[in-house]
Structure formats: C-alpha cells, structure tokens
Amino acid sequence: MKNLETLRWIGGVDGHLRLIDQTLLPVEFREIDCPSVEAVWQAIRTLQVRGAPAIGIAASYGVCLGVQKAAKTDEAAFFRRLDEVTGYLAGSRPTAVNLFWALDRMKSAAARLRGKPPAEIAAALLAEAQAIHEEDRQMCRAIGRYGAELLADGQGVLTHCNAGGLATADYGTALAVFFAAAESGKRLHVYADETRPLLQGARLTAWELMEREIDVTLICDSMAAQVMREGRVQAVVTGADRIAANGDTANKIGTYGVAVLAAAHKIPFYIAAPTSTFDLATASGKDIPIEQRDAREITHGFGRQTAPDGVAVYNPAFDVTPVALIAAIICERGLIRPVTRQRIAEVMGEDKPGGSN
Amino acid sequence: MKNLETLRWIGGVDGHLRLIDQTLLPVEFREIDCPSVEAVWQAIRTLQVRGAPAIGIAASYGVCLGVQKAAKTDEAAFFRRLDEVTGYLAGSRPTAVNLFWALDRMKSAAARLRGKPPAEIAAALLAEAQAIHEEDRQMCRAIGRYGAELLADGQGVLTHCNAGGLATADYGTALAVFFAAAESGKRLHVYADETRPLLQGARLTAWELMEREIDVTLICDSMAAQVMREGRVQAVVTGADRIAANGDTANKIGTYGVAVLAAAHKIPFYIAAPTSTFDLATASGKDIPIEQRDAREITHGFGRQTAPDGVAVYNPAFDVTPVALIAAIICERGLIRPVTRQRIAEVMGEDKPGGSN
Numbered sequence: 001m002k003n004l005e006t007l008r009w010i011g012g013v014d015g016h017l018r019l020i021d022q023t024l025l026p027v028e029f030r031e032i033d034c035p036s037v038e039a040v041w042q043a044i045r046t047l048q049v050r051g052a053p054a055i056g057i058a059a060s061y062g063v064c065l066g067v068q069k070a071a072k073t074d075e076a077a078f079f080r081r082l083d084e085v086t087g088y089l090a091g092s093r094p095t096a097v098n099l100f101w102a103l104d105r106m107k108s109a110a111a112r113l114r115g116k117p118p119a120e121i122a123a124a125l126l127a128e129a130q131a132i133h134e135e136d137r138q139m140c141r142a143i144g145r146y147g148a149e150l151l152a153d154g155q156g157v158l159t160h161c162n163a164g165g166l167a168t169a170d171y172g173t174a175l176a177v178f179f180a181a182a183e184s185g186k187r188l189h190v191y192a193d194e195t196r197p198l199l200q201g202a203r204l205t206a207w208e209l210m211e212r213e214i215d216v217t218l219i220c221d222s223m224a225a226q227v228m229r230e231g232r233v234q235a236v237v238t239g240a241d242r243i244a245a246n247g248d249t250a251n252k253i254g255t256y257g258v259a260v261l262a263a264a265h266k267i268p269f270y271i272a273a274p275t276s277t278f279d280l281a282t283a284s285g286k287d288i289p290i291e292q293r294d295a296r297e298i299t300h301g302f303g304r305q306t307a308p309d310g311v312a313v314y315n316p317a318f319d320v321t322p323v324a325l326i327a328a329i330i331c332e333r334g335l336i337r338p339v340t341r342q343r344i345a346e347v348m349g350e351d352k353p354g355g356s357n
Numbered sequence: 358m359k360n361l362e363t364l365r366w367i368g369g370v371d372g373h374l375r376l377i378d379q380t381l382l383p384v385e386f387r388e389i390d391c392p393s394v395e396a397v398w399q400a401i402r403t404l405q406v407r408g409a410p411a412i413g414i415a416a417s418y419g420v421c422l423g424v425q426k427a428a429k430t431d432e433a434a435f436f437r438r439l440d441e442v443t444g445y446l447a448g449s450r451p452t453a454v455n456l457f458w459a460l461d462r463m464k465s466a467a468a469r470l471r472g473k474p475p476a477e478i479a480a481a482l483l484a485e486a487q488a489i490h491e492e493d494r495q496m497c498r499a500i501g502r503y504g505a506e507l508l509a510d511g512q513g514v515l516t517h518c519n520a521g522g523l524a525t526a527d528y529g530t531a532l533a534v535f536f537a538a539a540e541s542g543k544r545l546h547v548y549a550d551e552t553r554p555l556l557q558g559a560r561l562t563a564w565e566l567m568e569r570e571i572d573v574t575l576i577c578d579s580m581a582a583q584v585m586r587e588g589r590v591q592a593v594v595t596g597a598d599r600i601a602a603n604g605d606t607a608n609k610i611g612t613y614g615v616a617v618l619a620a621a622h623k624i625p626f627y628i629a630a631p632t633s634t635f636d637l638a639t640a641s642g643k644d645i646p647i648e649q650r651d652a653r654e655i656t657h658g659f660g661r662q663t664a665p666d667g668v669a670v671y672n673p674a675f676d677v678t679p680v681a682l683i684a685a686i687i688c689e690r691g692l693i694r695p696v697t698r699q700r701i702a703e704v705m706g707e708d709k710p711g712g713s714n
Contacts (some may be wrong), residue, residue: 021385026665148709191671194655194664196553196577202656202664210665217669220553220655222578222611226647226676229613254579255616256586264617290583299559299579302659307551308383308561308567312574319583 002029004211006054006166009061009130013123014068017061021048022166026207037066037085044092044099051167053136053274056102059089060129063106064122071122078118082110098119098276102132136169139274141214142332144180145235147272150328150335151177153186156233158262160193162200162221163239163272164179173272174237175208177330182214189215189233191227196220197315221254228265236262237260240273247323247339248285249273256319259326268327275331278348283349286319293317359386361568363411363523366418366487370480371425374418378405381522383564394423394442401449401456408524410493410631413459416446417486420463421479428479435475439467455633459489493526496631499689501528501537504594504629507685507692508534510543513590515619517550518609519557519563520596520629530618530629532565534687539571546572549583552609553577554654554672560667578611585622591621594687597630604680604696605642613676616683625684632688635705642677650674669687 010033017034023046024030032048034040040062043049049058066085070078086103093099109128110120113121133312151157163174171179181188190209195201202218209216221226227233236258242250249255262269282288295313299305307313328337333350336343364376367390374391380403381387389405391397397419400406406415423442427435443460450456462697466485470478508514528536538545547566552558557574566573576584584590586702592617599607606612606628619626639645652670656662664670686696690707 026668027662193579194553196551196579199663202668207665208669210668215669217671218655218664219671220578220610222550222553222614223671223673223676225614225617226610226673227671229676253577253583257579257582257614260582260621261617264621298575302663303661304659305384306556306659307575308564311383311559311567312572314574314576314580314584315358316580316583319580319586324671 002211003031004165004208004229007058007061007116009133012072013064013126017058017065019043019049020166020174021205022050023048026203027298030189034062034065037062037088040065041092050094052098053094053168053235054166054292055096056098057133057136057169059099060102060106060132062089063103064126064129064197067122071119075114075118078121079110082107083171091209101104105132125224131171133169137268139175139332140165140168140171140173141180143173143274143330144176146334147177147270147330148184150180150270150330151181151186151188151235155186155235156189156191158191158193158227158258159205160201160221160238160255160258161195162204162208164205166204166208172208173239174272175205177272178209178214179212179239182212187215189217189232191217191219191233192223193221193224193254193258194218195254197301200252210262223259228261228267233267234292236267236269237272240271240277241318242280242282242288243271243273243329244282244284244288245278245280245328245344246284246341247287247326247336247344248316249321249323249326249329250285250288251321253316253319256321259321263325269321269325270328270330271321271326272330275333275348278344280345280348285322286351288320290319291317359568360388361522361565363526364406364415364418366483366490369636374415374422376400376406376415379407379561381549381562382407383560384652388406391422392418394419394445397422398446401446409453409455410525411523412450412453413455414461414486414490414493414526416449416456417459417463417489419446421483421486421706424479424482428476429639430475432471432475435469436562439464443473462489464675467539487532488525496689497522497525497528497530497533497699498537500530500629500687501533502518502632503523503691504534504627504687505538505541506624507627508538508545508592512543513546513548515548515550515584515590515593515615516562517558517578517595517612517615518552519561519565521562523561524580529565530596530631532562534594534629535566535571536569539569544572546574546589548574548576548581548590550578550581550611550615551575551669552611554658557609574697579613582618585624586617590624591628593624597628597634598675599639599645600628600635600686600701601639601641602632602635602637602701603698604683604686604701605645606678606680606683606686607645607675608678610673610676613678616678620682626678626682627684627685627687628678632690632705635701637702637705642679645677647676648674
C-alpha cells in the first residue's frame with residue numbers, strides 16, 4: 001500500500017520535505033521531494049500541496065530548509081536568513097491564514113532561543129515544525145474518534161467537497177470520522193458529491209476513500225436528493241471553512257443545499273471541524289461575506305468550453321448553513337450537541353483538549 | 358439576429374431540411390442542410406438534432422426526402438420505397454418514442470391516399486410533416502401562454518436541464534413559459550442550473566435564453582439552494598420526461614432536489630409539459646423505473662478524467678418529483694392546478710385543446 005501521508009520530513013536537521021503532488025490526483029499518485037525552501041514555495045504556489053493545515057505544515061518545514069545553510073553561520077546571519085525565508089514563504093499563498101500562523105509560530109520559537117548557537121536553533125525549528133505537524137495529526141484523530149461514535153455499522157453516509165487528509169497532516173476532518181469508524185470495525189458506505197465547480201469530491205475525496213479501502217460511490221451534486229430519498233444514507237458529514245459564534249457554518253458551496261435536503265429526509269447533518277475554525281468574533285452567518293469566484297470555473301470547467309461566450313455566471317465560493325440544520329459539530333475537544341451559542345462558548349473556553357462528549 | 362428554428366423545410370416538395378447542428382453549441386452556431394434521408398438519419402444518430410419532438414419532426418421530413426425520387430415512379434415502387442425509408446429512419450434512435458409515432462403517422466397519411474398518383478402522395482406527405490411540425494409549434498406556444506400567467510414582471514425564475522426550443526419545433530416547454538412572458542412585456546431573470554452530468558443547462562438553456570435576449574445567469578446545480586435563500590427566484594419551472602396518473606413527475610436527475618429546495622424556501626415549483634408526456638397507465642412515481650447511465654459521464658466529464666480509476670458511480674438518468682411538491686402542471690390545454698388524479702384525468706379526457714385555466 002502506498003504511503004498516504006500528505007507530507008513528511010525525511011531525515012534529520014539536514015533532511016528534506018516529501019509530499020504528495022496533489023495536482024496529479026486522481027489520475028496519478030506521485031510524491032515529490034522538496035530539497036529547498038524554493039521548492040516548498042513552488043509546491044504551495046502551484047497547489048501541489050493545498051488545504052489550510054497542510055499549507056501551514058509545509059511552510060514550517062520550508063523554514064527549516066531555508067535555514068539549513070545558515071545554521072553553520074553566526075547568529076546575526078541566521079536571523080537575517082530566517083526573516084528572509086519567512087517573508088518569502090508568506091508570499092506563496094497570500095490569503096492563507098494558517099500559513100501566517102505557522103510562520104509566526106516558527107519565528108517565535110527561534111526568538112525564544114536568541115543567544116544560542118544557530119545549529120541549536122535550527123534543530124529547535126525542526127522540532128517546532130514536527131510539533132505543528134503532530135498537533136494537526138492529533139486533531140484529526142480526535143475528531144475522527146468523537147465523530148465515529150455518531151455512526152453505526154452498515155450505515156450509508158454522504159459528504160460534500162474534500163475535508164480529507166490531503167488538506168491536513170493526516171486524516172482530515174469529515175473523512176477522519178469515516179476512517180476512525182472503519183478502524184473501529186464499522187463498515188460504512190460513503191457517497192461523495194463530486195462538488196462542482198472544482199470537483200474536489202471526485203478528484204480527492206473519492207481517491208482518499210478508495211486508497212484507505214472505504215466503500216465509496218461518486219455522485220453528481222444533483223443526485224444527493226435521490227440518494228437520500230432511496231434511503232441510502234443515514235447521516236451527512238462535511239467540513240467547515242468558518243463557524244460563527246452561534247454555530248452558523250460557512251463551507252463549500254452546495255453544503256447548505258445538502259443540509260436542507262438532509263432535513264427534508266430526516267437525516268442528521270454533522271459538521272466536523274477543529275476549534276481553529278470557530279470565529280467567535282463573527283456573531284452569525286449573516287456576518288460572513290460570500291466570496292465570488294471566476295466565471296471560468298463554471299464555463300470552462302473541464303478544460304473545454306461548455307457554456308456560451310459571455311454568459312453571466314453566479315459562482316459563490318461557499319454558502320452558510322444555519323445552525324438550525326446542524327445536528328452536531330464534531331471538534332477535537334468532543335461533540336457540540338445541540339449546537340448553541342453557549343455550548344460553543346464553553347468548548348472554546350476550555351483550557352486544554354479533552355472529552356466534552 | 359440568427360434564425361433560431363431548430364429545423365425548417367426549405368422549398369417545396371423537392372426541397373430539403375435545414376437544422377441547427379446542436380453538437381456544436383454553445384461554442385458555434387451552424388445550420389446544416391440535409392438533402393437526403395441518409396443525411397437526416399445521420400443527424401438524428403449523431404445528436405445534431407435531439408429532443409423527442411424535434412426528432413419526430415426531423416424524421417417526418419426525412420420520409421419526404423426519402424420518397425422524392427419515388428414520386429416519379431409507380432404506386433408499387435413508391436410504397437416499397439416508403440416502407441424502406443420509414444424502416445431505415447426507425448433505426449436512427451431506436452428508443453425514441455416520438456420517432457415511431459411520427460413515422461406511423463406519415464405511413465397512415467400515405468395509406469389513406471392509396472390509388473392516387475405518387476406525386477400527389479409525396480405532396481401530401483410533405484403537408485403531413487409540416488402539420489406535425491406546426492402542431493408542435495402550437496403546443497409550445499400554448500404552454501408558453503398558459504405558463505406566463507404564473508409569472509410576474511421582474512421575477513427571478515430557476516430552471517433545470519433544457520426544456521427549450523432546441524428539443525422541439527419552436528419554443529420548447531419550460532423555456533416557452535419564459536419566452537411568452539417576455540413577449541407579454543414581463544422582464545424575467547432566469548437562473549439556469551448547468552445540469553450535471555451532461556450540462557444541458559450550460560450548453561443549451563443558457564444559449565437559447567441569451568439568443569432570445571432573456572436575462573440569464575448560469576449556476577452549478579449545487580448553487581440553487583443559495584440562490585433561493587438569497588431571494589433571487591420566485592418560481593421554478595422545469596420540463597418533464599413522464600408524468601404518472603397521480604401527477605408524480607419523472608424528469609432529469611436533480612429535478613427532485615430542486616423541488617425539495619423550492620418547498621423549503623416556499624417557492625412554487627411548476628412543471629411545463631405537453632399532454633403527450635402523461636402516462637395514465639402508470640399509477641404513480643414508484644412505478645417508474647430509474648434508468649442508470651454510464652459512469653464515464655461523471656468520471657470523464659468532457660474528455661478529461663476527473664475521478665479515480667475504477668471508482669464506483671451512481672448515475673441515475675432522472676428522478677421522480679412527488680406530486681405534493683408540484684404547484685401546477687402547465688400543458689397545452691391549460692393549467693392543472695391543484696395537481697390531482699381527477700384533474701389530470703379531466704384534462705386528458707378533453708376532446709380538443711382549449712383553455713382549462
């Protein structure tokens with residue numbers, strides 16, 4: 001069985017980063033080696049690695065690569081190089097919040113060791129990157145563990161878009177639930193929405209599930225209602241881009257429709273997302289602006305023109321599912337169920353991870 | 358403005374058929390001439406002309422082309438040729454019911470004139486083909502007229518798939534409603550679902566609406582819920598493949614989901630279809646079998662592989678919308694509202710077209 005780690009560090013402090021080239025999926029599986037910070041920058045830029053957590057981890061390792069030579073110089077030269085490298089990586093995907101968060105964390109780790117030999121700081125930076133990586137892995141596993149309790153052996157489940165391992169260090173969020181359920185001996189059958197316009201469900205979710213030997217059936221987004229009507233699914237689990245203080249959840253366009261259809265068919269709809277997805281400064285979904293994307297994603301979706309020249313297109317990147325449609329939110333600290341402003345505040349206020357099931 | 362007639366006969370009894378090559382849309386508009394029955398057979402076979410009514414009309418004209426030379430022979434030779442031609446055309450799309458209906462009607466018209474000179478029969482066959490053509494045009498216009506009464510100036514409406522003129526002689530069914538509303542001075546804004554997997558909405562509906570200068574916005578199927586939530590549409594109108602005696606309606610996959618979403622947003626959902634779509638021998642939707650189609654329609658959208666090798670696919674060609682979700686059925690005899698078994702039986706029992714609004 002092939003290695004399915006989104007990315008991994010090979011060797012010690014003078015090692016390098018290896019990652020799955022996601023631009024080739026699902027047609028070809030190939031890992032690429034990034035021996036330099038420039039190679040990592042390029043991998044992030046060209047979407048060979050994508051998904052907020054995975055980008056943050058890749059950038060952390062990119063910092064390690066960028067200071068490898070400087071570890072043999074003096075402190076001043078080392079920190080100059082560190083600034084240069086983090087500034088350079090920050091420009092690879094300028095809108096990725098996790099990227100800045102990871103780079104700041106790496107800089108803080110180095111700053112705490114000012115006065116120590118550069119080689120020692122370089123070693124600490126590798127340890128910090130590995131900690132970021134490991135924390136993300138633990139987060140995925142915890143979400144999987146809590147979410148799996150919601151599913152029963154033999155059930156059908158539906159998911160939308162890709163909240164899978166490829167976007168994270170390891171198991172992902174929504175897909176972590178399926179992987180953990182399978183590990184605990186529950187046989188699930190997953191229906192994966194292809195997720196127009198960019199087909200993350202067809203390209204990535206279906207691939208990940210097949211690779212981990214979970215039964216999966218690919219459908220067009222327009223078929224979810226029929227699949228529900230035929231009694232083929234007993235639960236829906238998706239990821240989230242942002243969760244407001246009241247539980248309203250922004251996620252990939254189409255999620256809201258799936259939630260409405262689930263309610264109409266009396267199927268519970270669950271969100272799986274780490275606590276870092278909660279934005280308590282946003283009171284409710286109506287405060288979340290809806291980003292519009294390029295018309296060509298729809299009109300030239302398959303590399304071929306499939307709509308008339310100049311047609312008007314409405315292409316919202318995501319939608320907001322109101323909290324009333326969400327049966328539970330699965331996060332690394334446990335289940336939030338029912339989803340209320342107070343329960344969210346309680347879970348977010350917890351000092352450290354722990355069951356709140 | 359270009360000619361938008363799906364097909365038209367050019368000249369007299371020695372004329373030929375001209376039709377829009379639908380395989381080139383929406384990238385290129387080109388009409389092709391069919392000077393022979395072989396050319397018509399080819400056009401039907403290769404989907405240059407598609408849609409049940411349009412295929413029936415094309416085949417009728419194909420019969421006229423096939424007997425042009427035989428019109429100068431004797432009666433026995435003429436009828437031998439007529440049998441040959443109708444048998445040949447019947448093989449062009451073996452599952453198209455309208456095709457057989459049209460060919461039978463042409464043969465009956467000829468049979469009624471046995472004993473007359475072949476040239477006279479050939480002329481009568483052209484008149485019969487033109488009658489079939491004209492009746493379809495009138496059907497479209499009547500549906501448009503009745504349906505337009507349901508819509509108000511300034512409204513947004515949503516449609517799924519292509520129930521447009523390209524499938525018929527003229528205005529189509531669902532789209533006829535929009536065209537008629539526009540003619541009566543109502544400015545509509547139409548949202549067209551792209552309609553995966555075959556993208557009839559993107560390729561054909563958007564094209565037809567733009568050509569007839571109706572405001573149209575193309576969306577992915579997964580965006581319909583968001584468009585409804587934002588208050589952008591006040592009605593949904595789609596076509597139908599088959600309507601059961603109780604009003605349950607089979608139509609392109611995705612229609613049922615749209616109907617559920619419309620209900621959840623308190624938006625009326627209408628079906629526009631000629632009375633020929635009703636199948637009173639089918640008691641309800643559960644008696645309509647769901648055809649499964651080729652996985653490659655989903656995994657290889659338009660020539661490019663977008664899903665893993667060997668992935669399981671569920672690809673139902675259509676779904677059934679239960680009558681409870683249908684606010685009215687618009688047919689050429691008027692509105693069926695509310696949709697009940699009795700009202701359907703009454704309308705179907707009417708001797709001739711007329712308002713039953």
